[in-house]
Amino acid sequence: MRCENADVLTDGRLVSPSAERNKGPIAEILCRVLPKSGCVLEVSSGTGQHVVHFARVMPHLAWQPTERDAKCLKSIAAWLAAEAPPNVNAPLYLEVHDEVWPVSRVAAIVCINMIHIAPPSATDALFRGAAQIMEPGGTLFLYGAFRRQGLHTAPSNEAFDGLLRAENPEWGVRNLEDVVYIAEKKGFDLHKINQMPANNLAVEFRKR
Numbered sequence: 037m038r039c040e041n042a043d044v045l046t047d048g049r050l051v052s053p054s055a056e057r058n059k060g061p062i063a064e065i066l067c068r069v070l071p072k073s074g075c076v077l078e079v080s081s082g083t084g085q086h087v088v089h090f091a092r093v094m095p096h097l098a099w100q101p102t103e104r105d106a107k108c109l110k111s112i113a114a115w116l117a118a119e120a121p122p123n124v125n126a127p128l129y130l131e132v133h134d135e136v137w138p139v140s141r142v143a144a145i146v147c148i149n150m151i152h153i154a155p156p157s158a159t160d161a162l163f164r165g166a167a168q169i170m171e172p173g174g175t176l177f178l179y180g181a182f183r184r185q186g187l188h189t190a191p192s193n194e195a196f197d198g199l200l201r202a203e204n205p206e207w208g209v210r211n212l213e214d215v216v217y218i219a220e221k222k223g224f225d226l227h228k229i230n231q232m233p234a235n236n237l238a239v240e241f242r243k244r
Contacts, residue, residue: 039108042083047118050083050111054149058233059089062148062179065230065238066090069175074143075100077169079132079162080150084112090146091121098123100139102130132161142169148179151215152197155206159215163222167243176224176241179232182212190235212239 042050070076073096078087081101091099101124103109112127128138132154145166151159166176181193188194188209197209216226223244230238 039083039105039111042111045114048110048114049118050108050114052083052085055083055085058148058179058236059086061233062086062238063090063093065232066146066177067094069144069177069240070094070097070146071143071175072096074098074171075139075141076144076146077139077142078102079130079145079147080104081112081127082108082148084108084115084127086148087112087124088115088119088121091124092119095123097143098125100125100142101127102138103127104129104131132158132165134165137165137169139169141171142174143171144175144177145170146177146179150180151178152180152200152209153204153207156210159210160218160222163219163224167222167224170243172243174243175227176219176243178215178237178239178241180236181209182215182237182239183209184212186211186213193235212237215239 039050042052044050075098077100079102081087081103087099087101101112109127116124181196193209200207219241224241227240227242232238
């Protein structure tokens with residue numbers, strides 16, 4: 037998740053309006069999807085709003101936020117200092133393309149609004165890294181805008197795709213079927229596709 041255009045609070049926390057809007061609907065899905073116990077790795081935690089909310093709603097899980105952006109890492113730390121959730125670890129630097137991730141074993145992975153603001157190689161790297169640290173049967177949860185069968189699902193998503201590609205030609209709304217193909221090669225099966233507000237999808241994968 038990007039930290040640009042977020043509001044800055046006096047204590048250093050960044051506040052993204054979109055994260056504030058979607059944290060509730062995403063949490064509702066995660067409550068049904070995630071395991072009863074274990075550690076959940078959030079890849080690309082952004083401002084930190086999501087992980088603080090998820091930890092409050094799902095106190096039975098341990099949460100590990102990660103980011104590659106220094107400004108986002110500072111914001112996550114500020115959110116944890118302000119809210120003091122007992123079940124959230126300190127944020128870690130994570131670049132999905134790295135061969136070795138800074139965590140060794142997790143029950144589930146949550147990745148929100150990342151793969152469309154990264155090169156296509158990031159999707160492959162996400163599933164490769166997840167396969168190395170996730171327990172069999174674990175869930176990998178993706179959220180964001182997707183194309184279906186190569187077509188945009190709404191005019192707003194098409195406009196969003198154009199804005200992303202204008203900023204960086206390697207970015208863009210990904211075709212869900214391509215993501216599923218990559219996931220299957222890395223040992224993950226598509227489990228369920230959930231329709232979400234604002235023409236987004238919540239996509240559940242299970243590790244074989």
